[in-house]
Amino acid sequence: MRRADTVLALALLLGFGVAILDVSGYRWQVALGPALAAGIGALLAAAQVIRTTMAPGSPEDARPVYGRHDLAPLAWFLAAVAGVLLLGFTIGGGLYAFLNVLANGGGRRRLLRAALAAAAAVLLFALVFETLLGVRLYRGVLLPG
Amino acid sequence: MLQGLVTLATDPWLLLWLAAAVPIGMAFGAIPGLGGKIALISVMPFLAGFDLVAGCVFLISLHAVVHTGAAVPTILLGIPGTGPSTAVVLDGHSMARRGEATRAMTAAAAASAIGGVIGAVVLAAVAPFALGLMRLVSYPEIFLLTVFGLIFSATLSGQAMVKGLVAGCLGLTLAFVGIESVFGVQRLTYGAVFLWDGMDLVVAVLALYAIPEMMDLARTRKPIAAGAGYGIEAEPRQIRTGLIDILRHRWLVFRTSMIGAIVGIIPGLGGDVAAWLCYGHAVQTSRTPERFGHGAVEGVIGPEAANNSKEGGALIPTLFLGIPGSSGMAILLVALVPLGVSPGPHLALQFGDIVWVMVWALVLSNILAAVMLVLMASRLNALSRVDPVLIIPFVYLLALASAYISTAEWQFLALMAVLSLVGYALMRQRWPRAPFVIGLILGPAAEDALIKSLSLWGPGFLFRPVSILLIVFLLATVVQLARRLSSSSAHVPRGHDEAR
Numbered sequence: 262m263r264r265a266d267t268v269l270a271l272a273l274l275l276g277f278g279v280a281i282l283d284v285s286g287y288r289w290q291v292a293l294g295p296a297l298a299a300g301i302g303a304l305l306a307a308a309q310v311i312r313t314t315m316a317p318g319s320p321e322d323a324r325p326v327y328g329r330h331d332l333a334p335l336a337w338f339l340a341a342v343a344g345v346l347l348l349g350f351t352i353g354g355g356l357y358a359f360l361n362v363l364a365n366g367g368g369r370r371r372l373l374r375a376a377l378a379a380a381a382a383v384l385l386f387a388l389v390f391e392t393l394l395g396v397r398l399y400r401g402v403l404l405p406g
Numbered sequence: 407m408l409q410g411l412v413t414l415a416t417d418p419w420l421l422l423w424l425a426a427a428v429p430i431g432m433a434f435g436a437i438p439g440l441g442g443k444i445a446l447i448s449v450m451p452f453l454a455g456f457d458l459v460a461g462c463v464f465l466i467s468l469h470a471v472v473h474t475g476a477a478v479p480t481i482l483l484g485i486p487g488t489g490p491s492t493a494v495v496l497d498g499h500s501m502a503r504r505g506e507a508t509r510a511m512t513a514a515a516a517a518s519a520i521g522g523v524i525g526a527v528v529l530a531a532v533a534p535f536a537l538g539l540m541r542l543v544s545y546p547e548i549f550l551l552t553v554f555g556l557i558f559s560a561t562l563s564g565q566a567m568v569k570g571l572v573a574g575c576l577g578l579t580l581a582f583v584g585i586e587s588v589f590g591v592q593r594l595t596y597g598a599v600f601l602w603d604g605m606d607l608v609v610a611v612l613a614l615y616a617i618p619e620m621m622d623l624a625r626t627r628k629p630i631a632a633g634a635g636y637g638i639e640a641e642p643r644q645i646r647t648g649l650i651d652i653l654r655h656r657w658l659v660f661r662t663s664m665i666g667a668i669v670g671i672i673p674g675l676g677g678d679v680a681a682w683l684c685y686g687h688a689v690q691t692s693r694t695p696e697r698f699g700h701g702a703v704e705g706v707i708g709p710e711a712a713n714n715s716k717e718g719g720a721l722i723p724t725l726f727l728g729i730p731g732s733s734g735m736a737i738l739l740v741a742l743v744p745l746g747v748s749p750g751p752h753l754a755l756q757f758g759d760i761v762w763v764m765v766w767a768l769v770l771s772n773i774l775a776a777v778m779l780v781l782m783a784s785r786l787n788a789l790s791r792v793d794p795v796l797i798i799p800f801v802y803l804l805a806l807a808s809a810y811i812s813t814a815e816w817q818f819l820a821l822m823a824v825l826s827l828v829g830y831a832l833m834r835q836r837w838p839r840a841p842f843v844i845g846l847i848l849g850p851a852a853e854d855a856l857i858k859s860l861s862l863w864g865p866g867f868l869f870r871p872v873s874i875l876l877i878v879f880l881l882a883t884v885v886q887l888a889r890r891l892s893s894s895s896a897h898v899p900r901g902h903d904e905a906r
Binding site: 265266269270273276277280283284287288290291293294295298299301302305306308309312327330331333334335337338339341342345346350354357358361362365366374378381382385386390394395396398399402 | 572
């Protein structure tokens with residue numbers, strides 16, 4: 262837990278550092294806001310790193326916090342993003358809903374539930390968003406138009 | 407003024423248009439990413455055949471209830487339906503996870519209705535003095551209000567104040583991404599054209615709240631309201647409790663409605679600021695501020711009342727001075743043009759009778775929306791008991807759709823994925839996420855007001871009489887709140903208050 266805290270604070274410190282470098286060349290009116298925000302953020306993130314590094318350890322810190330149970334949800338979300346980016350909301354979304362429910366659902370009727378979920382996703386995007394609301398959604402890089 | 411009510415109440419067609427606009431407005435609020443502006447734009451093509459009064463009633467009713475509908479995804483799924491709903495996510499969704507979604511939605515509906523009515527009353531009462539009131543508030547005061555919001559966000563973090571401040575600074579830094587408005591310089595875009603318009607609030611909020619919450623749900627594989635101990639039979643009791651909550655916190659509802667209406671009057675501040683200021687006020691005035699972020703009903707009531715009362719306040723500069731108080735109000739003015747209304751300072755003089763009909767439509771539509779939400783709350787709450795396998799893919803897809811609708815750039819979907827990882831890490835490490843959102847919302851307004859204040863008054867802007875009063879008041883409230891939070895957090899187990 263504590264090590265992960267340190268890593269997170271270090272990552273944010275790095276981000277603030279990059280932001281400070283970016284705005285350092287601008288005139289003061291343009292640089293003032295981001296420099297203040299990133300500067301204060303960097304100082305506080307550094308303080309957090311020191312705080313977590315110097316603090317005495319506890320048995321809780323020794324236990325691994327992240328594992329497979331974290332990776333699977335992350336992977337499924339990234340799969341949703343990839344599906345939509347490649348095949349668009351209607352087809353990619355429908356396919357994603359089908360695969361997600363099929364893989365994660367249990368019981369004998371999971372194929373049926375997966376098919377219904379896919380149909381619901383396709384109807385939601387094609388009928389509700391595109392047709393009823395007239396919202397043009399992303400079609401994906403692999404599909405024309 | 408009463409003539410407006412008579413006109414509205416005696417014309418069945420007007421009531422019919424009002425009744426039709428309310429569910430449409432609520433639906434636009436309930437679908438994340440759409441909101442009031444898209445609702446107005448979507449109905450504009452159908453307004454051509456409307457007569458002037460019917461069109462005005464339809465538009466105002468549609469726009470007024472968007473936030474009431476937005477309470478549904480905000481509370482049930484942790485997806486803010488609109489920008490100002492982000493202030494409701496913290497406690498509203500925590501209540502849903504505790505099995506109290508119906509109570510939260512009932513309280514939200516009632517607070518929204520009362521807020522909407524008070525907003526309309528403020529509109530009627532303040533309209534004659536609107537110009538004088540607006541002259542009192544200038545860039546220095548707007549800057550100080552935004553600074554207060556930022557400092558306040560850190561005090562919300564309790565024991566994790568340093569982490570809260572870091573998260574707030576991250577939100578602020580990301581708020582400056584894009585083309586700077588005065589000099590036209592690209593900042594923190596690293597050559598990415600899609601970032602020229604800045605970081606989108608919808609993308610950031612969904613990535614910080616909705617996606618990590620769903621990932622957590624997928625990790626635990628339990629329904630949203632798992633182990634809550636509330637069954638279907640408890641629904642009527644939850645509705646009763648939600649209404650009692652409003653009675654118990656009636657002064658909070660009143661105060662936050664007034665704050666919301668006043669913020670609405672000030673052009674440029676908008677609903678996000680109103681909602682967060684009122685969330686802050688609810689924390690500040692609570693005897694147990696450590697409950698906030700973990701399902702305190704006041705954290706739902708305060709911002710919800712402000713969300714709807716702000717609409718009444720925002721109509722004052724829009725209708726009486728011809729100055730749209732927000733982008734939503736600007737679109738409302740544009741939508742009035744096909745009906746024969748020319749926006750400008752003489753709008754209220756030219757169409758005085760219609761303005762009062764609109765005020766009454768605002769009142770009635772808010773009440774109708776609240777009744778509809780309370781009636782539907784129990785059925786909607788069933789969502790919180792559904793197998794998460796059936797909910798999670800749809801929330802992911804809807805969140806992505808919201809991000810795309812809000813930005814119209816596919817690159818934001820990839821950016822959302824990256825930000826979701828940050829959001830998940832913040833959630834799992836129990837870093838406060840609210841300061842990030844507050845920083846992102848208030849950053850541009852704070853910078854704009856600071857640069858303009860410095861340009862007009864120099865550093866002396868801090869010594870304007872209203873500024874000095876505000877500084878003293880803000881410092882006193884922040885110190886008082888920090889003291890109360892630190893003393894109350896001493897009674898809270900370690901780590902408990904770090905998860906906001």
